[in-house]
Amino acid sequence: MYLFESGGILMYPILLCSVVVTAVIINRLIVLRQKVIAPPEIVQSLASRDLILSSTNVSHENLNTSPLGRILQAGIAQSDHGLDAVRIAMEETASEEIHHFERFLTTLGSIASVAPLLGLLGTVFGMIEVFATLQEEGIGDPSIFSGGIAEALLTTAFGLSVAIPSLLCHRYFQRRIDVLSVQLEKQGRLFLENSQTSSASA
Numbered sequence: 682m683y684l685f686e687s688g689g690i691l692m693y694p695i696l697l698c699s700v701v702v703t704a705v706i707i708n709r710l711i712v713l714r715q716k717v718i719a720p721p722e723i724v725q726s727l728a729s730r731d732l733i734l735s736s737t738n739v740s741h742e743n744l745n746t747s748p749l750g751r752i753l754q755a756g757i758a759q760s761d762h763g764l765d766a767v768r769i770a771m772e773e774t775a776s777e778e779i780h781h782f783e784r785f786l787t788t789l790g791s792i793a794s795v796a797p798l799l800g801l802l803g804t805v806f807g808m809i810e811v812f813a814t815l816q817e818e819g820i821g822d823p824s825i826f827s828g829g830i831a832e833a834l835l836t837t838a839f840g841l842s843v844a845i846p847s848l849l850c851h852r853y854f855q856r857r858i859d860v861l862s863v864q865l866e867k868q869g870r871l872f873l874e875n876s877q878t879s880s881a882s883a
Contacts, residue, residue, distance in 0.1 A: 689803055689806060689832040691799055691803040694799055695803075695836065699839075699842075701792060702847050705788055705789050709789075713782060718861050719748070719749040719861075744757075749865055752771050752774045752775050752865060753872055755773070756768070756869075756872065771869050771873075775869065778865070779865075782862075786854055789854070790847075790848075797840045797844045799836065801840070803835070804836060807834070
């Protein structure tokens with residue numbers, strides 16, 4: 682608590698940034714999980730060719746609970762209009778789902794950029810305090826400068842402590858979304874291939 686108070690008023694927005702970053706990271710770690718995005722039972726149904734346009738062993742209720750399921754359900758809803766309509770519907774729904782994956786990442790990236798700037802601003806304020814004290818008191822007692830120096834160093838340290846994990850997690854989640862997007866595309870393509878094969882053999 683002493684260190685926080687010594688950092689000056691800019692420690693409060695840095696603290697707020699750290700709270701937001703923590704909440705975003707926890708949220709994205711929960712949401713961007715493989716079993717949440719593409720539940721094993723749906724993936725297994727696709728692999729075994731049980732899930733096709735004409736016949737599905739996965740209920741529509743189960744499909745609605747995951748991004749992959751909603752993409753497939755969008756295709757199933759267009760089953761009477763041909764495979765081209767099915768493909769377009771699935772692509773549009775996939776774009777919407779991927780957009781949801783990226784939710785809050787802009788906030789995370791912004792904080793990664795802003796937090797060190799807040800720390801730098803705190804450094805400037807701290808040095809202004811040092812020079813103001815120097816002008817008023819002279820250099821007789823070096824201890825009188827400690828408050829300004831502490832503010833300068835602490836805000837920089839705390840700002841970087843927030844910015845570094847924010848940047849790393851932002852990069853990680855971006856990569857994670859890319860991997861999940863490829864997996865969704867692969868499963869959607871398999872669904873279309875299964876359905877096309879089933880239609881051809883019917």
